[in-house]
Amino acid sequence: MAYGNFMCYNNFMNTLTSSVTNLTDDKDLIRWDPKFALGIPLIDEQHKHLVELCNKVYTEVLASRLKYENDKNAQWQNAMAGTLKECVNYVATHFSNEEKIMKLVGYEQFSEHKNRHDEFTKKVLETAKGFESMDFSDAIKFCKFLYEWILSHIAHEDKLYVKKVLEYKKI
Numbered sequence: 001m002a003y004g005n006f007m008c009y010n011n012f013m014n015t016l017t018s019s020v021t022n023l024t025d026d027k028d029l030i031r032w033d034p035k036f037a038l039g040i041p042l043i044d045e046q047h048k049h050l051v052e053l054c055n056k057v058y059t060e061v062l063a064s065r066l067k068y069e070n071d072k073n074a075q076w077q078n079a080m081a082g083t084l085k086e087c088v089n090y091v092a093t094h095f096s097n098e099e100k101i102m103k104l105v106g107y108e109q110f111s112e113h114k115n116r117h118d119e120f121t122k123k124v125l126e127t128a129k130g131f132e133s134m135d136f137s138d139a140i141k142f143c144k145f146l147y148e149w150i151l152s153h154i155a156h157e158d159k160l161y162v163k164k165v166l167e168y169k170k171i
């Protein structure tokens with residue numbers, strides 16, 4: 001897909017907002033939509049996988065809530081530590097790939113973009129560290145934050161490097 005055919009910003013944000021606003025049930029999981037694609041296959045596959053991993057975290061939080069909502073002493077967070085770690089690690093892998101591509105093509109706003117990645121990584125790592133003392137409400141808020149950040153980052157910052165990458169590929 002050429003850069004010029006990239007979905008219109010308003011459509012994207014409407015899809016995003018209606019999907020993320022009321023995350024309380026698994027019917028509200030974010031489904032990957034081709035409208036989210038940037039037209040760079042490697043990056044699109046990774047973004048899709050990131051959304052799937054967020055869904056995995058969110059699904060496990062909901063399942064634990066169903067099982068342990070009335071048990072104040074339940075260590076439900078331990079049971080999903082592996083999934084959370086998988087998600088956090090994949091964020092790092094994806095950012096590293098994206099940064100390599102931006103550097104390779106000489107993307108002018110590389111530093112600003114990397115700063116956004118670093119800020120997000122810091123926040124996710126801090127939250128993941130405190131996850132074992134979280135209640136269900138905070139865990140759901142955290143999932144909402146993951147979805148919102150990732151999808152709006154694709155729509156804003158990631159969208160900006162597409163032209164440069166596609167031009168490089170033509171050389």
Ligand SMILES: [Fe+2]
Nearest residue numbers: 098153157158
């Ligand atoms: Fe990015």
